[in-house]
Amino acid sequence: MTLPFLAAIVAQAGGAHQVATEASQQTVDIIGHVSNGEHPLLELPLILGINFSITKHVFMLWLVAAIIFVVVTAIVRRSIARRQLVPAGAANLLEVGVEFVRDTVVEPNVGAKRVNGWTPLLLTFFVFILGANAIGLIPIFDFLALLDHWFIHSGEHSFLQRLIHGSATATGNFNVTAGLATITFVAIIVAGTRAHGFVQHWKNLAPPGMALPLYLLLIPLEIIGMLVRPFALTMRLAANMTGGHIALLAIMSFVFVFTAMLGQLGGIGIGLVFSVPLGVGISALEIIVVLVQAYVFTLLSAVFIGMAIHVHH
């Protein structure tokens, strides 16, 4: 989407001998497309050495949270105000989602006794991740970029430019998913502590009644496993979200590569025959990935919480 990226692609296809410099330029811009953008929307000073600037992903997080809050509360409030026992309209959809998460994700893992305690957290995970994933598929900012290109003509350093550049998928950022996985990490410990008491939860990591040398091997392994689980959650979600964008970008950039190699007709031809149909296919696949990854994060969180509650040894 960004012009330097296209220019770099075209230049590289034009002159293969410029490999080193052009390649570095190109990769930087791929990352620029799927990351936060070069300049934050609102620059804030460092506090305790931490950068609290409002970047585009932070903005998208707030946007998704606001949309979900407004939509869900509006539906639920209307349903309550009408004193409905049977849901009507949008409340049907909401109820299907809630029942799906509660009955097929939380209850089989956490158990019937604690299902009502853990459903709110996992439901929040599901809805928030689904919203943040799905909003990345809607080309709002690309539409804004077109408007800007043809009608608005804002300056190079205007607020609109900073809003347009960068990725709209907040869950494609490793920092965001690491934050979500940290919540899971804490939730696992809280679940184990509530079910078995604080000391017993840590004792549950390794089964009792084994030889001492085995414990020397097992305890470090269990501690590594404890840390790897949130790490895998982080990587899985962020990499899936970023991967789809990179694949789409690579396929679409074939148009410009072939324009540089064969002229405009070649570019249009490869776009019509190859890039656009494949791009549509990958976008369709992305819709499934968006749903599945929200489900997977919720399911794995539920499984890990359930493992802390029901210890099998």
Next chain:
Amino acid sequence: MQDQASHAASLALAYAGAGLGLGLAVVGAGLGIGKLAQGVAEGVARQPSASSQITAATNLPLFLLEGVAILAEVFCLMIVLKTS
């Protein structure tokens, strides 16, 4: 000149390594998911009434498998981005 050539050679090796790693990760994940799908298909063919339970039991290993493959691909991507 000599230095530039050796740099280009090491760059080429790094790209080749990333590409090979990507392919191997896909092969491994494909084999794993294929075996899983085979098991599910056979199980459902034998016990059609248990299909929902079988699918539910397959979800977790499927996602863990997928996670490993995705991790490998991210690391391959990191090699490419580091070397350029």
